[in-house]
Amino acid sequence: MSDGSRGARNGPGVPAGVGSGGGRKRAPRLIFLTLTAERRLRRWISSRGGDRGISASAAGVLLHLMGHPGASTGEVAEAVDASPAGLSGLLSRLEKAGLITRAPDAVDRRTIRVNLTIEGKAALGVVQSALNELNGKITDGFSAEELAVVARWLRHVSVVLD
DSSP: OOOSOOSOEEETTEETTSSSSSSOOOOOOHHHHHHHHHHHHHHHHHHTSGGGTOOHHHHHHHHHHHHSTTEEHHHHHHHTTOOHHHHHHHHHHHHHTTSEEEEEOSSOTTSEEEEEOHHHHHHHHHHHHHHHHHHHHHHTTOOHHHHHHHHHHHHHHHHHHO
């Protein structure tokens, strides 16, 4: 699939002239490439979501709850960068699938706490296995230094746009 750049390339998603030492230099189309990668990552994760059809967003919720059992819905929304309304629908689907429970907080009944069920923990195993496979695929051929630059750039994007 084309990334929309014209001319010869120096590698996946790198337009002609970038790093080639000559000619007109044009920065890689980072926004386009990032959005394209994000869509493909979501599709890949969803395709391996097991028989429950766990989406990338649902995987994010399950992973957060693994490390933060009893998190409030607000904490989960912040962790997965979701709006409260969007998260509400996702949590409803996860609850109907038997992967999570929601219950009012014992002290502040306005706060809803979210926990994984036994089925949710089992589904989490499928998610973790898929993500380990995915990590291997997308990091293969890159040095630790290159990956550190990518991670630094992605964190930078998040910070400057927050």
